[in-house]
């Protein structure tokens with residue numbers, strides 16, 4: 001399959017590639033994403049796990065219980081600290097959440113929604129035209145980002 005998206009960490013030790021279109025594009029405002037990013041929210045592209053490959057290096061993982069209670073393993077570069085992607089708990093292992101900022105070209109990102117907005121900070125600026133959900137949106141179930 002053709003590579004559609006590529007990205008990697010700041011120091012270049014870790015690279016990844018995606019061979020499918022994203023399933024979903026969302027901004028997550030949960031506290032866990034705030035801690036992991038050091039910022040107001042995380043911009044995420046959900047990719048089919050089978051279409052996502054680490055092509056260089058070996059990310060480190062830190063596993064946390066997300067706001068939904070699901071476990072999420074956050075992959076990052078141990079050398080430069082860049083967050084790269086998240087792998088989800090076993091029942092949701094078909095999805096990888098790629099950090100949009102780690103893409104080589106993040107400019108085409110178009111978020112479809114804001115989620116976990118009840119955790120959003122008062123200084124967080126959101127696009128008022130996007131649908132807002134207090135937690136996960138209906139139909140997306142408990143899929144952790």
Ligand SMILES: [Zn+2]
Pocket residue numbers: 009010011012013014077078079080081082
């Ligand atoms: Zn790095």
Ligand SMILES: [Zn+2]
Pocket residue numbers: 028029030031032033034042116145
């Ligand atoms: Zn989150």
